[in-house]
Amino acid sequence: MEDQVYRQLYEVENEHWWFTARKDILLQYLDRRLPLPPTARVLDVGCGTGAILESFSRRYQAFGSDMAPQAIAFCRERGLTRLHLGTLETYPPSEPFDLITMLDMVEHVEDDDGLLRTARRLLAPAGHVLIAVPAFPSLWSRHDEILHHKRRYTRRGLRRLVEHAGFAVEHLTFFNSFLFPVAWAKRLAARTTGSEKANDLDIPPRPLNALLRGVFRAERGLLLRATLPVGLSLLCLARKNGAA
Numbered sequence: 001m002e003d004q005v006y007r008q009l010y011e012v013e014n015e016h017w018w019f020t021a022r023k024d025i026l027l028q029y030l031d032r033r034l035p036l037p038p039t040a041r042v043l044d045v046g047c048g049t050g051a052i053l054e055s056f057s058r059r060y061q062a063f064g065s066d067m068a069p070q071a072i073a074f075c076r077e078r079g080l081t082r083l084h085l086g087t088l089e090t091y092p093p094s095e096p097f098d099l100i101t102m103l104d105m106v107e108h109v110e111d112d113d114g115l116l117r118t119a120r121r122l123l124a125p126a127g128h129v130l131i132a133v134p135a136f137p138s139l140w141s142r143h144d145e146i147l148h149h150k151r152r153y154t155r156r157g158l159r160r161l162v163e164h165a166g167f168a169v170e171h172l173t174f175f176n177s178f179l180f181p182v183a184w185a186k187r188l189a190a191r192t193t194g195s196e197k198a199n200d201l202d203i204p205p206r207p208l209n210a211l212l213r214g215v216f217r218a219e220r221g222l223l224l225r226a227t228l229p230v231g232l233s234l235l236c237l238a239r240k241n242g243a244a
Contacts (some may be wrong), residue, residue, distance in 0.1 A: 005146065005147065005201070006048075006049060006068065006070040006071055006074060007070075007074075008201050009048060009049050009074075009201065010049040010074045010077070012201055012202075012203055013049060013051040014051060015203055015209070016201065016203050016209070017203075017204070017209045017210070017212040017213035017216060018176075018200075018212075018216065019051060020213055021212075021213045021214075021216035021217040022132075022176075022216070023051060023052055023055060024217055024220065025175065025216075025217065025219060025220050025223065026052065026103065026130075026132070026235075027055055027059075028220050028224070029130075029220075029223055029224065029235070029237075030099075030130065032224045033170075033171060033224065033237060034099065034128055034130075034237060036059075036060060036098060036099060038059065038060060038061075039060075039061060040060045040061065040098040040099060041060070041061050041063070041095060041096070041097045041098050041099075041124075042056050042060040042061065042062045042063065042097065042098065042099045042100075042101065043062075043063045043064070043065060043091075043097045043099070043100045043101070043122065044056060044062065044063070044064045044065070044100075044101045044103070045065050045066075045088055045100060045101065045102050045105060045115075045119065046065070046066055046067075046102060046103070046104070046105025046106075046108065047064030047065060047066050047071065047075060047083075048066060048071050048074075048105075049071055049074035049075060049078075050064060050071075050074060050075035050078045050080050051078075052101075052103060053075065053078075053080055054078050054079075054080060056101075057080060057082075060099075061082075062082065063082040063083070063084070063094075063097075064080060064082065064083050064084070065083070065084040065085075065086070065088060065091060066083075066084075066085065067085070067086060067087055069085060072085045088115060088118045088119060088122070089118055091122065094122075096122060096123055096124035096125075096127065097122055097123055097124065097127055098123075098124055098126075098127055098128070099127065099128050099129070099130065100119045100122060100123060100127070100128075100129050100130075101129070101130045101131075102115075102119070102129065102130070102131045102132070103130070103131075103132045104132050104133065104134070104233075106131055106133050107133050107134055107149045107150055107151055107152065107153070108147075108148060108149060108150065109150065110150060112150075112161060113161060113164060113165055116129070116161065116162065116165035116166075116167070117165050117166065119165075120165060120166045120167065120240055123240045124240075125240065125242070126239070126240070127239070127240045128170075128237060128238065128239050128240070129162075129167060129236075129237075129238050129240075130235075130236070130237050131158070131162065131234075131235070131236045131238070132175075132233055132234070132235050132236075133152070133153045133158060133233065133234050134149065134152045134153065134232065134233055134234075135152060135153055135154070135155070135174060135231060135232060135233050135234045136152055136154070136232075137151065137152045137153075137154070139152060139183070139184065139187055139232070140152055141187055143200045153234055155172065155174070155234060158172065158234050158236055159172055159236070162236055162238045166240065166241045167238035167239060167240060167241055168238060168239045168240075168241050169236060169237075169238045170237045170238060170239055171227070171235075171236070171237045172227070172234070172235070172236045172237075173223060173226075173227040173228050173231075173234070173235055174227075174228045174229065174230050174231030174232075174233065174234055174235075175219055175223060175228060175231045175232075175233050175234075175235050176216055176219070176231045176232040176233050177219060177222075177228045177229075177230055177231035177232075178215050178216065178218065178219060179212065179215060179216060179232065180230050180231050180232055183232055223235070
C-alpha cells in the first residue's frame, strides 16, 4: 500500500464502521466456530497496523507478520512486540501455529497459492487458516488500486485456491451482505458518471457511521448458522489436510 494509507488506517481503524464491525464479526466467528484456548498460537499474516492483532493478543499467544516497515511501526505504537517484518517465507523457525489468519491480505500478493502453501507448513497438524478477501471482480474500483490489490475473488475461485494448497474447507461464505446492494449501485453509478471515489477510508458523519456499523454488525449471528449467498467480501475457514 502507499505510505500515507498506513497512517490513515491507524487513525480510523478504531472508529470507521467497516473496520470496527468487521473486527467484532471475526472475533465472534472464531469464538463460536473455532474456540481456541488462551495457549493457542495464532499468527496474523499481513497484520497491518495491528487493530485485530491487538484483540488477538488479549485472547491467545498472538504473533504478527507484515512486509511493510510502516505497518510494524504502528503495531509497536499499540504496544505489540511479537512481530516479524518480512514475507511469510522468511518467518523465523518457531513452534507450529494453531491458527493463521489472512484478513484482507491474500489479494495483495502475486502468488496466492504459494502463500497458502507456506502457511500450511507453519501450521500444527490440526491447524486452521481463516481467510477474508474482497469478492466479485466486477466490483473492482479505484479503491482496490489505492490498496494495491491484485484481484478480487469469486466463491468458486477461493475454494479452488484453498483446496489446491492442501486445506479442507470447513466454512465458506460471503459477508458484508446487507450493504451489498448499496455498494454495487454506488460503484455502478460512479463508473457511469466517471466520478468514482478514490478512497473509501474516510469516516462518514457520526450518525451514518453508526448506522452502517450497526447494519454490518447485524450479520454476526447469521454467519454462525448459515452461508450467505452474496456480499462484498468472502470468509473462509479451512483445516490443514493430512496429505502433503
